[in-house]
Amino acid sequence: MADEHHVAHPTPAQYVKIAIGLAVLTAIEVGLFYLNDAVQLGWINTAALLILAFLKFVIVVGWYMHIRYEKAAVSRFFTFGFALAFSLYAVVLISFGVLAVSR
Amino acid sequence: MTAAAHEAQSPHQDLHESTGVENRKLAMWAFLSSEFLFFGALITNYLLYVGREFASGPKPSEIYDIPFTSVSSFVLLMSSLTMVLAHNALSRGDQGATRTWLLATAMLGSVFLAGQVFEFTEFITLENMTLATNPSASAFYVLTGFHGTHVAIGVIMLLSLFGLSKRMGGLTNRQFLNLELVGLYWHFVDIIWIVIFTVVYLLTAVPGAS
Numbered sequence: 001m002a003d004e005h006h007v008a009h010p011t012p013a014q015y016v017k018i019a020i021g022l023a024v025l026t027a028i029e030v031g032l033f034y035l036n037d038a039v040q041l042g043w044i045n046t047a048a049l050l051i052l053a054f055l056k057f058v059i060v061v062g063w064y065m066h067i068r069y070e071k072a073a074v075s076r077f078f079t080f081g082f083a084l085a086f087s088l089y090a091v092v093l094i095s096f097g098v099l100a101v102s103r
Numbered sequence: 104m105t106a107a108a109h110e111a112q113s114p115h116q117d118l119h120e121s122t123g124v125e126n127r128k129l130a131m132w133a134f135l136s137s138e139f140l141f142f143g144a145l146i147t148n149y150l151l152y153v154g155r156e157f158a159s160g161p162k163p164s165e166i167y168d169i170p171f172t173s174v175s176s177f178v179l180l181m182s183s184l185t186m187v188l189a190h191n192a193l194s195r196g197d198q199g200a201t202r203t204w205l206l207a208t209a210m211l212g213s214v215f216l217a218g219q220v221f222e223f224t225e226f227i228t229l230e231n232m233t234l235a236t237n238p239s240a241s242a243f244y245v246l247t248g249f250h251g252t253h254v255a256i257g258v259i260m261l262l263s264l265f266g267l268s269k270r271m272g273g274l275t276n277r278q279f280l281n282l283e284l285v286g287l288y289w290h291f292v293d294i295i296w297i298v299i300f301t302v303v304y305l306l307t308a309v310p311g312a313s
Contacts, residue, residue, distance in 0.1 A: 009191070009194075011191075012188055012191055015184060015187050015188060015191065016184065018184075019180070019181060019183075019184035022180050022183075023177060023180065023181075026173070026176060026177060026180060029300075029301065029305060030169065030170075030173045030305075032305075033169060033305045033308070046306060049301050049305055049306055050301065050302075050306075052301070053297055053298060053300075053301035053302070056180075056294075056297045057294050057297050057298065060183055060290055060293055060294050060297070061290070061294060063187075064183050064184075064186070064187045064290045064293075065286075065287055065290045065291070070124065071123045071124050073123065073124060074124055074128075074129070074132050077129075077132055077133065077136055078132055078135065078136050080136065081133075081135070081136025081137060081138075081139045081140070082136070082139050084139070084140070085139035085140045085142075085143035086139075086143070088140070088143065089143045089144070089146070089147040092147055092151075093147060093150060093151070096151055098150055098151055098153075098154055
């Protein structure tokens with residue numbers, strides 16, 4: 001049997017706190033978008049938005065999809081798929097010179 | 104307490120596995136892992152065209168409504184919360200709360216879909232940007248359309264679970280795993296939108312488009 005249940009999952013109140021965190025990160029993203037409209041932030045805007053999106057991604061996968069509580073094999077499996085797709089398409093975008101797509 | 108509710112209190116009995124992870128759950132993780140390649144191709148396709156100039160019609164990046172899409176994103180993000188609360192309620196054997204949160208998740212998903220229909224309608228009727236206007240528009244509609252299709256499939260699965268629970272007086276041990284699988288699928292649809300919202304909308308919208 002999977003050992004996913006040896007570690008206690010978050011409580012409903014903790015899930016709500018995580019959701020508030022996700023909402024705040026989204027608000028910061030949208031705020032950055034408008035800040036960049038007013039003051040051109042260039043690569044800082046791109047980097048900040050990508051980091052914020054990655055944080056939200058990790059939080060949902062880790063806590064809502066419970067990958068933190070799953071067998072390591074599941075985590076490796078999922079990470080492999082993501083890494084494979086990311087690497088493949090990064091190479092395509094670099095090849096076509098559009099990886100630095102920005103505003 | 105119904106038999107279904109009693110069974111759901113020990114939801115991890117009778118699971119089939121040979122790898123330490125229940126087989127159907129492992130299959131879902133494998134499917135979701137492969138979906139990265141699917142959506143990666145569609146996002147890459149969009150990015151390949153977004154910087155190019157076309158003779159006909161507007162490009163999506165010129166007509167995005169960022170405030171509207173931000174609200175849609177928030178709605179989908181919150182649907183992940185209601186989904187995980189449904190999972191949590193069933194693991195506690197609370198069938199009533201499970202149904203409530205399942206229905207809430209399906210409703211939030213429907214609101215997101217309605218928003219997408221509204222956005223597409225606006226783009227087609229007011230901005231004259233159809234699927235055939237230019238390659239950038241095609242890439243946008245195919246990417247967001249496929250994501251919307253995934254959300255619609257998720258809503259159907261959520262409503263099926265809700266209906267099943269309502270009809271049988273609760274979800275059984277085997278159906279607990281079904282709820283877990285639907286939950287994984289739903290959260291995956293959410294993380295794909297997290298990427299689309301940032302990479303396709305926020306990073307490529309031209310200044311003043313919003």
